[in-house]
Amino acid sequence: MAALVVLAGCSEVNLLSYGAKTFAGDDAAKPAPVATNNTGVDRGTAKIGKPYQIDGIWYYPAEDLTYDETGIASWYGEPFHGRKTANGAVYDMNKMTAAHKTLPLPTDVRVTNLENGRSIVVTVNDRGPFAHSRIIDLSKRSAELLGIIQKGTAKVRVQVLDSDGNTTATANSQVVAKPVTPLNEKNNVTAAPRATITTDALAPPSNVKTATGPSVEPLPAPVAERPVQVVAVSTPATSTTIVSVEPVRNSEIFIQAGAFVDFSNANKLSARLSTMGPSKVSQVLVNGQDFYRVRVGPVYDIEQADQLLANLINAGHTGARIIIE
Known part of the structure; x- marks a missing residue:
């Protein structure tokens, strides 16, 4: 890793x-x-x-x-x-x-x-x-x-x-990611449903500048003034790149260790993972089928998420992945 x-x-x-x-x-x-x-x-x-x-x-x-x-x-x-x-x-x-x-x-x-x-x-x-x-x-x-x-x-x-x-x-x-069962997991019901993220009103920048050339100064972070803005940025190839700034809200990072059709299996895994951090089981409906997903977190930075993911994989949970909610 x-x-x-x-x-x-x-x-x-x-x-x-x-x-x-x-x-x-x-x-x-x-x-x-x-x-x-x-x-x-x-x-x-x-x-x-x-x-x-x-x-x-x-x-x-x-x-x-x-x-x-x-x-x-x-x-x-x-x-x-x-x-x-x-x-x-x-x-x-x-x-x-x-x-x-x-x-x-x-x-x-x-x-x-x-x-x-x-x-x-x-x-x-x-x-x-x-x-x-x-x-x-x-x-x-x-x-x-x-x-x-x-x-x-x-x-x-x-x-x-x-x-x-x-x-x-x-x-x-709302920013909602579609739950999908990976192809290599369909036969052993360890699907990994997608995360769910909701949006809230965070207004975009008021002082965005137009820049040229392959290297541009990063656009300013959104500030609480206007709901949405679209910025046209010139590119070297005479085309125009559209950068839109949309409302987002603070999100959290979780590590999903797996998902099961049997609640008891999910609950057992959650209990085993509790030594790695706060763990929980949540229910999600995927294509008419109830799944119970097991997640550890939240963690508050990507470095910590990387380390927790590595620990889970090293512990044998090779299907673990980072999700944003």
Whole structure:
């Protein structure tokens, strides 16, 4: 685990070197959903790819138009600039791109920073990050616009866009992540339902500046003046990047160790995990089936969450993951 969280000029190692070697030869599949508001990006070849294994963990790429998940984002830059991605695109750290473990390539997604409300559209054209604790790896440019360059990581929501550039969620709705049972867990009922996050009124900045060039000053944090604002930021490729600032509220980080259809199993696991911190069992309905999810927390910073997740994995709970609520 320690090797997976080594910094790589940003937040951590993103194993993009796996991309050209492992994924480039995968069979092409039907094109992924494509939005039209992220121009100037090398989208590469449309593909989904076969299941693959990295460091003993299996990943199952699949098309999912309803993908809507919360978690921790990281970013990567100079070490991978100019290299081929998993679908043959050339990685440009100054473009609006990202790496994801299982979404089709390319797929446009909306990424919202749940710490400051900034939201942008990026194109997923590579595989990664392969640290257990991260759900998406952003390009340097994307991280700049979301305001996470200095910190290196952030709590985010990731939503797939359809061909019209829309998400499955209604505009201005609550930030609710869709519970999904992973493919490799369906037969042993250890599903991992998504987190639920609600929104509240936090107004955006009043003094946002327009910036040019590949490196921009991070946008100011939201202040209590106006409900929502959209900012146009010029890019070197003559296109315009839209950065919207949306209302968010304070969120908490939990580690989900598992979810069960049998309450007694969930309760037993919760009792065993109580030595690692506050643990609880909560009920959630997934596709008409009741699940009892076991979570430890809350924890109040990403470093603490990383350590708790590592402890759970080392204790044999390999399906544990960080969720934001």
